Amino acid sequence: MAVQIERTRFFAPELRGFIVRALVASGVSPEDAALAGDVLVASDIRGIESHGLARLELFYVDRILDGTIDPRAVAVTLREGPGLLSVDAKNGMGHPVSVRTMRRVIEKARSNGSAAATVTHSNHFGIAGYYAMLALEHDMIGIASTNSGGLAAPTFGKSMLLGTNPLAYAIPAEDGDSFVLDMATTTVAYGKLEIAKRLGKPLKPGWAIDADGNQTLDPAAGMRGALLPLGGFGTESGGHKGYGLGLLVDILCGVLGGGAFGPDLTRHGGLLDPSITSHFFAAIRIDAFRDPAEFRRDVSRLLAQMRGSAAGAGGERVYTAGEPEAIRTAEHLLDGIGLDPVVVASLQRVAEKLGIDPPQPV
Amino acid sequence: MAVQIERTRFFAPELRGFIVRALVASGVSPEDAALAGDVLVASDIRGIESHGLARLELFYVDRILDGTIDPRAVAVTLREGPGLLSVDAKNGMGHPVSVRTMRRVIEKARSNGSAAATVTHSNHFGIAGYYAMLALEHDMIGIASTNSGGLAAPTFGKSMLLGTNPLAYAIPAEDGDSFVLDMATTTVAYGKLEIAKRLGKPLKPGWAIDADGNQTLDPAAGMRGALLPLGGFGTESGGHKGYGLGLLVDILCGVLGGGAFGPDLTRHGGLLDPSITSHFFAAIRIDAFRDPAEFRRDVSRLLAQMRGSAAGAGGERVYTAGEPEAIRTAEHLLDGIGLDPVVVASLQRVAEKLGIDPPQPV
Numbered sequence: 001m002a003v004q005i006e007r008t009r010f011f012a013p014e015l016r017g018f019i020v021r022a023l024v025a026s027g028v029s030p031e032d033a034a035l036a037g038d039v040l041v042a043s044d045i046r047g048i049e050s051h052g053l054a055r056l057e058l059f060y061v062d063r064i065l066d067g068t069i070d071p072r073a074v075a076v077t078l079r080e081g082p083g084l085l086s087v088d089a090k091n092g093m094g095h096p097v098s099v100r101t102m103r104r105v106i107e108k109a110r111s112n113g114s115a116a117a118t119v120t121h122s123n124h125f126g127i128a129g130y131y132a133m134l135a136l137e138h139d140m141i142g143i144a145s146t147n148s149g150g151l152a153a154p155t156f157g158k159s160m161l162l163g164t165n166p167l168a169y170a171i172p173a174e175d176g177d178s179f180v181l182d183m184a185t186t187t188v189a190y191g192k193l194e195i196a197k198r199l200g201k202p203l204k205p206g207w208a209i210d211a212d213g214n215q216t217l218d219p220a221a222g223m224r225g226a227l228l229p230l231g232g233f234g235t236e237s238g239g240h241k242g243y244g245l246g247l248l249v250d251i252l253c254g255v256l257g258g259g260a261f262g263p264d265l266t267r268h269g270g271l272l273d274p275s276i277t278s279h280f281f282a283a284i285r286i287d288a289f290r291d292p293a294e295f296r297r298d299v300s301r302l303l304a305q306m307r308g309s310a311a312g313a314g315g316e317r318v319y320t321a322g323e324p325e326a327i328r329t330a331e332h333l334l335d336g337i338g339l340d341p342v343v344v345a346s347l348q349r350v351a352e353k354l355g356i357d358p359p360q361p362v
Numbered sequence: 363m364a365v366q367i368e369r370t371r372f373f374a375p376e377l378r379g380f381i382v383r384a385l386v387a388s389g390v391s392p393e394d395a396a397l398a399g400d401v402l403v404a405s406d407i408r409g410i411e412s413h414g415l416a417r418l419e420l421f422y423v424d425r426i427l428d429g430t431i432d433p434r435a436v437a438v439t440l441r442e443g444p445g446l447l448s449v450d451a452k453n454g455m456g457h458p459v460s461v462r463t464m465r466r467v468i469e470k471a472r473s474n475g476s477a478a479a480t481v482t483h484s485n486h487f488g489i490a491g492y493y494a495m496l497a498l499e500h501d502m503i504g505i506a507s508t509n510s511g512g513l514a515a516p517t518f519g520k521s522m523l524l525g526t527n528p529l530a531y532a533i534p535a536e537d538g539d540s541f542v543l544d545m546a547t548t549t550v551a552y553g554k555l556e557i558a559k560r561l562g563k564p565l566k567p568g569w570a571i572d573a574d575g576n577q578t579l580d581p582a583a584g585m586r587g588a589l590l591p592l593g594g595f596g597t598e599s600g601g602h603k604g605y606g607l608g609l610l611v612d613i614l615c616g617v618l619g620g621g622a623f624g625p626d627l628t629r630h631g632g633l634l635d636p637s638i639t640s641h642f643f644a645a646i647r648i649d650a651f652r653d654p655a656e657f658r659r660d661v662s663r664l665l666a667q668m669r670g671s672a673a674g675a676g677g678e679r680v681y682t683a684g685e686p687e688a689i690r691t692a693e694h695l696l697d698g699i700g701l702d703p704v705v706v707a708s709l710q711r712v713a714e715k716l717g718i719d720p721p722q723p724v
Contacts, residue, residue, distance in 0.1 A: 079650065082445075083444075083445055083476045084651065113443040113478070114445045114478050118651055154668050155677070157672060158672055158675075161667060161668060179609065181610055183600075183607075187593065187599050204598050204599055205599065230600045231568075231593065231600075232568070233676070236566050237568040237569070238568070238593075240681075242592070242593075248531050252503075254664075256648065256657065258651070261660065282476070284478055289441060289619065295618065298617045298623065302623050302624045305523060310521055310575075311520070312518060312571060313571075316518070318519040319518070319602075321609065
């Protein structure tokens, strides 16, 4: 029997306004709060419930109030060249510094063709895809990534040495359509194990190992073990590829930026230590290669070839990366976003703690 | 019972010399033949038997002799900027134009911080990792990719709309060590299905679908169906991520370059049409971000953290991407490369066709 959850619907601008009020009341500047609000509400708008409002209390407000994150941090540029940028976030929130850095990367790519940047000593920045997508309206390809705390084991290992280390790529198509790949380099996020445990369901092969490094379908055993990289256990189904991608992300973010990496990205109580997260951003100008209108037309043609191709067993149709999120965006902007009761209660607590009005439902 | 294959050993310089002689006798210029020889022998040196000597006859010599590939093609630069480059290979061999383009990307990254290039109207270029690795000695991060003919189906589809579309990243560490991720974005290469069929063994989950789009463990059914993207069937174990990466490669190579993409990359007799393969190359200068010696030291530290971590069930130890290939390189350079009888026979035929001496075994 499916668990029926009574969701409460809110319009996106209402939720965004609440995030901004909460962050400002926590001590964040209005400018930074506005940027963080854009990123966090975008996550729920796109249907990625795990990375938006659900994290406001525990990942941001509580950590600002207890002094873990510096709400007034001013990021410092460490190195700058025509095509690159190295930024120290000085333990501020991850979102504002990431938006500003990606904007600078886009400006640099405009004069340079391509550009890349690292941000170190940052904190959780939400969905990587948001920053990659900032490139879309500039007719550029956007790339964004972040390292994160140890949850996944390397192939044939059993220690949690790698985060879910997402990779995001955004590529513009015609008429506002796009290709947006925003993927953890593990098979699944940790939350999938928690959900399976709560529902009493077995895990799927390729998700997790137990504490001895054996593949397991038992959620509790997986939670005492580690996540598997994309491709699953061992090398037979390509687990070494997902592991390689995860390590690549850690190198591009943590090592290239000169920040923390590997097992130094420790966790306490499920949360990363402050100030040890690093990000990587890049942009490539399309018109340096070919006419952007022709490029977008061809991307749309390729996407249509996929979407229009015959469905195989088990599927209604073929989607392209970012298409389900674009469909949910259209629905959510029109009808509002349904939040889980657990999230609604968390927003209530935030409002009480900070003495602000809670968000008003639809 | 394991099939015992009697291999013949050759030293790498002997094999390289043979490739160069064969290509020159086929009509390729000595300069281009030397570059192609470097790439092709590097594949066998690294233990990637599928992409080197094994392809000399069918993919290169025969296709030059029958006029499919132009051995005297001169590549043309279509667009050039401080950080980018668009090249038309004019239906020449894929290797020389790719080496030259990656070298130009490295030069551009030197003055610019980062640079990217596309090559269109090219042919098979061998192992993507070779080009990415050209960046290593320049203290840069190298990136290389190519699209290829349809063998894989998109998630929940059944048509072969995507190639194995490899992604390669090379990152320098200390003392000549490195991180080299060179991975097909499908779970396995097509050759794995052929091997399973020959040995009468079932496929593994996540490798292939049958012609109706059902996951299959039957090699013959898989060969009539399609390869699955990394992550396997459906979305449960992340198959949509491998599919996304495959489509990303096709966009960066085929669409960005203005070449062929998607189902236009057709095959005849197992081989791609000439002149429709596109590649993507990029380089990022490390010292634009931080001192390269410190960077290499930290990469080595991260690699050591992985390699030194506890082995889990089913594994002797943890490797890092490119490490098995580096181990094989050391062995092969010292002891020679053992070639399969099928490959040795193919090289004999090449020698006879072209009236040149075959390679001499150790």
